[in-house]
Amino acid sequence: MEVLRIILTQSSANYKKEETILNKMTYPLPPFSTVIGAIHGACGYKEYHKMDISIQGKYDAMHKEPYRDYCFLNSIGEGDRGTLVKLNNKNFLSTGFDKVAEAKKQQGSSFREGTTIQVMNQELLTEYRELKDLLDRIKDFEENRVDKVLKLIKKRKKDLADKKKKVKENKEALNVVLIREKQIKELEKNINDRIKAYKVNEYEIPYSNFAILTTSLKYYEVLNNIELIIHIKSDKETLMDIKDNIYNLKSIGRSEDFVDIKDASIVEVVDTIDGPITSEYSAYIDYNLIKNECVFLKLGDKITANGTKYYINKDYVIEDNKRIFNKKKVVYTSEYVAEEGSENLHFDISSEKSYIVNFN
Template sequence: MEVLRIILTQSSANYKKEETVLNKMTYPLPPFSTIIGALHSACGYTYYHPMDISVQGKYESMHKEPYTDYCFLNSIGEGDRGILVKMKNENLLSTAFDKVAKAKKPQGNSFRKGITIDVINQKLLEEYRGLKDLSDKIDEFKKNRSDKVLLLIKKRKSTLTNKKKKYEINSPELKLILKREKQIKELEKEIKQRLKVYKNKEYEIPYSKFACLTTSLKYYEVLNNVELILHIKSDENTLKDIKENIYNLKSIGRSEDFVDVKEACFVNVVDEIKEEIISEYSAYIDYDLIKNEHINLRSKTGTSADGTKYYLNKNYIPENNKRIFKKRKVVYASQYSADEESENIYFDISKDKSYIVNFN
């Protein structure tokens, strides 16, 4: 069977485990979905092209890499903690912002009153305080002016309602009352609408650009000097597309985890060999192959050994605006071997190296 073999290296990589939050742990090899997504992106595919993947490789070492995590709070309040910022785009919670001031204590601070804060941008802080003052003025106007006018309108509407009961339908007096009632309702609507528009334009929209965030130091697990051997099984056209576009593959894992493609070629894999092959790479092996002893796991001393079980994403099906991933139960194994009696296993035999290939 002819398949596509890709050999690539990465100086560093993090294949994030989706269930990790505080510190972003990494899989030892990229999951199937990560590779499939990267290949689809390199080819410019907009829909899923079915393929099976064999993933094996190794890395030299692993270290932890610090990063700053930004957490936006739900609201800004007196005595709030963290850092006051002004967003470049209030519709996106991103790192595109200007710092305004920083609270010195966990509580009891006030950006508005200048209590226990470090000012970073005085101009933006004055803008923030001006908006808070405007909010107070709007509330005061509403309480002392518009609400009182609306109360009078409400009483007037009630009076007109009682008057309507005294006159017959289609009488001149009733028509006059209905006309006056309509005018009063329009006035009421205009007063409410004008205040709403003014508050939204002058206060709510500008104020929505301010936010409060906290920062914390977290860590990525980063693999160093990664070597990956990928075998891809798919239809002829898809394999040709991948080979022709392989140098569009820029990264696997994070966007900064660049790849260096060493080889992309078609090879023939076979299911029969003359003697046992011991892999020099770690790999994701189908769990049933391990369970049924079609793959032999061994430690460095030659005794039997176990691997690490994972449920890895492969491809997904859109359902109710969600991605429902198909899972593969695999074992991450090192120092494993296979021979001619192994089932559902292929072998890539070349002059320099031989690979045990297990498609998932």
């Protein structure tokens, strides 16, 4: 069976574990979905091209690389901290913002009062303070004017409800009460709607453009001096297309994790070999191959291979506007041995090196 073998190196890379948030941990090898996505990007594919992937490789070391993480807080409250900013577009936090002022202390700073802050844009800070003053006036108006009127309306509605019970047998009198009740309810609704509309348009919408930006120091796990051997199984046309476009593959992992393509060749993989092969690379091996003792760890006698079990994303389907990933149950292991092929276990034999190829 003909497949495409790609050999590449990276000086550094982070293959982010999707479940890590605070610090971005890395897989020891890129997930299948990461490689498949990078290949689709290199070829300019707009639709999914079905393919199976074998990934093996090694790296020299791992270190932690610091980065500054930016976070927008959900609300601006008392005890201001971080940096007050005005967003260019509140619906897209990443499109940019203008810095207004920065709190100089973790506690006790106030953008409104000007306590222990560094002002960066006085005009925007004045706008922010005027909005806070406007909210105070709205609250005062609601408490001292609107609430009193609404209480009178509530009392009037209760009086009309009692009156309806008394005149329910008198259609003419009941109709007068119902008309007045409708007028009272419309008045109540009109007052509430006008107050709400004013508050939304004059305060809430302008104020929502302001946010608090905080920063913290976090870390990437970064692998160093990586060598990857990737085998791809697909139809002939797709394999040739990937081979022709492989030098468009710029990175795997982060955008700055550049790749250096050493070789891309169509090779023949076989199912039978003369004797057992020991891999010099680590790899993602199908869990069932290890469970069924098709792959062994070389420690003298044959024993079941040990390693780290992962559920690795490969591809996905969209259901209810959500990506549902097809996860492969694999074991990350090294120094493993195989001596006979199976449905998804093959061998790439060359004069220089021989590879155990497990397609997932």
